[in-house]
Amino acid sequence: xxALLLLALRNIFKNKRRTAMTFxxxxxxxxxxIVFGGFIEFTYQGLRExxxxxxxxxxxxxxxxxxxxxxxxxxxxxxDNPEQxxxxxxxxxxxxxxxxxxxxxxxxSTGEKxxxxxxxxxxxxxxxxxxxxxxxxxxxVQLEPDMRDGGVVGxxxxxxxxxxxxxxxxxxxxxxxxTINGIDFKIVGVAQTGSQEYDSVFIKLPIQSVxxxxxTTSIEKMIVLLDETDNVSxxxxxxxxxxxxxxxxxxxxxxxxxxxxxxxxxxxxxxIFDVVRIIIAIxxxxxxxxxxxxxxxxxxxxxxxxxxxxxxxGGILRLFMAEGFLIGVLGGLLGIIMSILIAxxxxxxxxxxxxxxxxxNRGYTALILIIPKVIFHAFLLIVSVSxxxxxxxxxxxxxxxxxxxxxxx
Amino acid sequence: MGNKxxxxxxxxxENVTKEYxxxxxxxxxxxxxxxxxxxxxxxxxxxxxxxxxxTLLNLMGCLDVPTSGRIHIQNNDVTxxxxxxxxxxxxxTIGFIFQMFNLIPVLNTFENxxxxxxxxxxxKKERQExxxxxxxxxxxxxxxxxxxxxxxxxQRQRVAIxxxxxxxPKIILADEPTANLDSKTGIEVLDLMKKMNEEHKTTxxxxxxxxxxMNYADKIYIISDGRMT
Numbered sequence: 001x002x003a004l005l006l007l008a009l010r011n012i013f014k015n016k017r018r019t020a021m022t023f024x025x026x027x028x029x030x031x032x033x034i035v036f037g038g039f040i041e042f043t044y045q046g047l048r049e050x051x052x053x054x055x056x057x058x059x060x061x062x063x064x065x066x067x068x069x070x071x072x073x074x075x076x077x078x079x080d081n082p083e084q085x086x087x088x089x090x091x092x093x094x095x096x097x098x099x100x101x102x103x104x105x106x107x108x109s110t111g112e113k114x115x116x117x118x119x120x121x122x123x124x125x126x127x128x129x130x131x132x133x134x135x136x137x138x139x140x141v142q143l144e145p146d147m148r149d150g151g152v153v154g155x156x157x158x159x160x161x162x163x164x165x166x167x168x169x170x171x172x173x174x175x176x177x178x179t180i181n182g183i184d185f186k187i188v189g190v191a192q193t194g195s196q197e198y199d200s201v202f203i204k205l206p207i208q209s210v211x212x213x214x215x216t217t218s219i220e221k222m223i224v225l226l227d228e229t230d231n232v233s234x235x236x237x238x239x240x241x242x243x244x245x246x247x248x249x250x251x252x253x254x255x256x257x258x259x260x261x262x263x264x265x266x267x268x269x270x271x272i273f274d275v276v277r278i279i280i281a282i283x284x285x286x287x288x289x290x291x292x293x294x295x296x297x298x299x300x301x302x303x304x305x306x307x308x309x310x311x312x313x314g315g316i317l318r319l320f321m322a323e324g325f326l327i328g329v330l331g332g333l334l335g336i337i338m339s340i341l342i343a344x345x346x347x348x349x350x351x352x353x354x355x356x357x358x359x360x361n362r363g364y365t366a367l368i369l370i371i372p373k374v375i376f377h378a379f380l381l382i383v384s385v386s387x388x389x390x391x392x393x394x395x396x397x398x399x400x401x402x403x404x405x406x407x408x409x
Numbered sequence: 410m411g412n413k414x415x416x417x418x419x420x421x422x423e424n425v426t427k428e429y430x431x432x433x434x435x436x437x438x439x440x441x442x443x444x445x446x447x448x449x450x451x452x453x454x455x456x457x458x459x460x461x462x463x464t465l466l467n468l469m470g471c472l473d474v475p476t477s478g479r480i481h482i483q484n485n486d487v488t489x490x491x492x493x494x495x496x497x498x499x500x501x502t503i504g505f506i507f508q509m510f511n512l513i514p515v516l517n518t519f520e521n522x523x524x525x526x527x528x529x530x531x532x533k534k535e536r537q538e539x540x541x542x543x544x545x546x547x548x549x550x551x552x553x554x555x556x557x558x559x560x561x562x563x564q565r566q567r568v569a570i571x572x573x574x575x576x577x578p579k580i581i582l583a584d585e586p587t588a589n590l591d592s593k594t595g596i597e598v599l600d601l602m603k604k605m606n607e608e609h610k611t612t613x614x615x616x617x618x619x620x621x622x623m624n625y626a627d628k629i630y631i632i633s634d635g636r637m638t
Contacts, residue, residue: 003527010515305511308472309572310500310528312493402472406507 004315008322011295012330018291023331025287026386029280030335030378031342036276037374038343039352040269042367044262048229048255051262053131054193056255057099057223058232059239061085064251066221075176078218085222085250088242094235097225099123099131102210102218106173108153108203110161117157118201119171121210121219131225140165140189148206150188156200156361158190165190171203175215183213196361232256281381285389292324292393303397304405316398324390328383335382336375343368418484419579419612420446420469425478427464427635438464440635441478446628448579449610451603453626455617461635462616463584469614470503470582471495483579500528504573506583506602506615510565512557512572518544519553522571529576539575546608547571547601563594567601574605581605583615587622599625 012019052058062070066077079085082100089098102121107114122131124143135142143152153163163169165187172182185205192199211217226235232254243250256263296303303316311319346352351365427439438461446452456462467473468480471487480487482502487495504525505511512521522543526536544550547567557565566586573581583602587595603625606613617623631638 003524007513007515014515301509301511302513305505305507305513306524307496308470308499308505308511309525310496312496314493315496315528403467406472406511 004319004322005326008319008326011299011319011323012326015295015298018294019327022287022291022327023334026284026328026331026382027335027338029284030332030382031339032280033277033378033381034336034339034370034375035342035346035368037273037378038339038368038371039366040273041369041371041374043269044266045369046364047262047265048259050194051259052229052255053225054135054195054198056258057131058226058229058255059224059236060253060255060258061222061224061239062220062251062253064249067251067253070220074220075216078176078216078220079222079250080218082219082222085248088246089224089239092235092238094226094228094231095224096227097131099125099223099225100207100219100221101223102207102214102216102220104173104210104214106171106213108157108161109170109172110163110167111170113161115157115160116201117171117203119173119203119205119210119213121205121207124206131223135191135193137189138192140187142189142191143204143206144188147186147188148208149185150206151185151209152189152191152204153187154199154202155190155192156196157202158187160200163187169203171213173213175213177215179215181213181215183209185209192362194356194362194364199361229255277378277381281385284382284385287389288324288327288386289389289393291327292320292390293396295323296320296393296397299397300400300405300408303400304402304408307400307402308406313398316400317394320394320397321387321390324394325383325387327390328386331386332379332382336379339375339378340370343370417447417449418445419448419482420444420614421479421481422469423479423481425468425475425480427461427468427473428476438635439468439475442632442635442637444630444637446580446612446614448612449606450612450614451606451625451627452612452614453617453623453629454614454632455620455623455629456632457618460632462618462632464635465632466582466584466614466616469580470505471499500525501576502579504576504578504581504611506566506569506573506581506586508585508588510557510562510569510589512565512568514557517554517556518549518560518568518571521557521568522575525572525576540571543571543575546574546605561594562590563597566590566594566598570598570601570605574609574611577609578611580612580614583613585616585618587617587619592621595622 063077063079070077086098089095100123104119106117106119108117124145138155143150167187168184169187170182170184172180175181226232236252236254239252306316347367351367353363354366355363422442422444425439425442429436429438442465454462454465468475474488482498487498490498513524516524519540523536523540526539544553547570549564549567549571552560552564560568587598590598599622602613605611623629
């Protein structure tokens with residue numbers, strides 16, 4: 001085996017120029033896969049964290065049945081004693097913040113213009129800032145605990161209403177028992193999250209204002225924010241256990257179960273990434289197959305000699321496949337080095353400016369993440385394709401007739 | 410059939426014919442050859458170009474199969490063997506020396522000589538000993554790390570002789586081994602082959618069209634138009 005690999009290795013470097021060209025194709029392919037993979041991984045992470053930190057949190061806690069029936073009949077699925085849960089969870093590891101939410105859909109009016117909106121009641125406190133990290137206040141200020149009649153409005157909704165900071169708006173909705181109710185609030189700030197869908201409907205108010213509007217003292221759900229997104233799988237079972245042990249009438253949902261848009265984006269990008277990988281694999285396949293075919297053609301007499309001195313057909317097949325395999329391994333390793341260098345160069349130079357994606361109203365600066373899983377898969381793909389592409393030339397070489405091969409000039 | 414199984418006979422050909430298709434024409438390269446060669450003989454097959462020398466050597470070397478007739482190598486009928494068995498037979502029993510030397514260009518002298526032993530599955534230590542001994546026998550101890558393109562024609566043919574000898578085969582077939590060498594070097598190579606024949610009792614069969622060369626042999630077969638004369 002060692003002798004086979006040594007002979008294969010020497011043969012690879014016999015024609016240095018051709019091997020260099022093959023390596024170039026493999027290195028370009030590897031770099032394409034790893035850098036693109038690093039870019040989309042950055043995009044996934046960005047979208048995931050934005051979704052979690054502006055809307056969903058890592059884990060949501062509701063009254064049991066809320067996720068199935070709550071939309072049709074919210075008044076029956078409200079939580080009455082959030083303090084009890086907060087006390088229970090305080091001091092648990094990995095939990096950074098627990099807060100409350102009460103939402104509603106309704107109308108918002110300046111008096112002249114009336115639009116539909118989605119209101120979110122939040123607990124205005126220092127700790128809530130964790131959830132606002134991905135919001136940018138483009139005008140005015142963020143909600144403060146003393147702004148009991150204040151509210152922050154999404155930038156696109158603000159523009160549609162033609163309102164400005166300091167204006168008073170009226171909210172109208174139906175209370176949980178079905179009567180129409182309204183409150184006024186003062187715009188203290190204008191926020192942008194990047195998601196156009198969100199920025200064109202959302203109004204953020206102190207939870208007390210929303211409770212007043214909905215004529216309730218309950219809340220809809222609790223949002224738990226963790227220190228790291230990766231810890232969701234660790235914390236969820238702990239929370240489930242507590243709920244079970246205490247016999248609480250609650251249910252949990254992780255961010256992943258709620259983030260339909262995120263999963264759609266991941267599916268779309270994964271599909272694009274697969275196409276990129278297939279194209280690159282085909283280019284590498286033809287490149288290595290071409291090199292191996294030329295190598296077989298040039299070495300017909302050598303193949304005859306090897307056969308004459310006792311190498312079996314299988315031995316010839318293994319020799320040429322070993323050459324394809326080694327081209328893949330060496331080209332792949334060089335590709336990894338090159339892609340890491342390019343990723344560093346891109347990141348050091350400040351990343352790539354990406355225009356706003358569909359349904360977003362601002363672009364972002366993408367960095368290239370070096371993801372070991374992406375590198376490993378790219379390497380595996382390239383080595384497999386390279387070995388596979390040497391299969392046919394190797395088979396042809398093994399089937400040469402010894403006498404004809406020896407007479408080849 | 411009389412010689413089949415006879416002690417000392419290493420190659421036995423019985424009414425061997427070989428036809429080639431050249432376009433639409435069938436060429437009768439060998440037209441019924443009967444031949445037996447005994448252990449330790451130094452045999453020359455002579456004839457003009459196109460007489461069938463190489464075809465005969467290829468058949469004796471199990472590199473090709475006859476159209477009809479039987480070939481026995483060490484009492485084994487090789488015409489019924491499969492490709493894998495023929496490869497193993499070549500590796501263990503037959504050594505080849507080619508007109509164009511046919512060394513593996515990416516391997517040095519040591520490695521070229523070592524290669525048949527690797528196929529044979531010999532341990533590294535034993536390979537080392539046998540290769541060094543063989544390289545010394547063919548007078549190339551100072552050229553062990555040289556690759557073929559760093560050697561002269563005569564040196565290359567010595568490497569080829571070493572590669573053919575290293576497995577201690579019963580038979581060495583040499584197809585015009587001196588044709589690509591100047592006459593002085595050609596004679597040196599023949600002297601070396603003769604010496605190895607005497608020392609190892611290996612059967613040497615070489616083809617040539619050169620009457621001066623053919624006289625080195627103990628036994629000379631003349632072939633013409635595919636027939637022994």
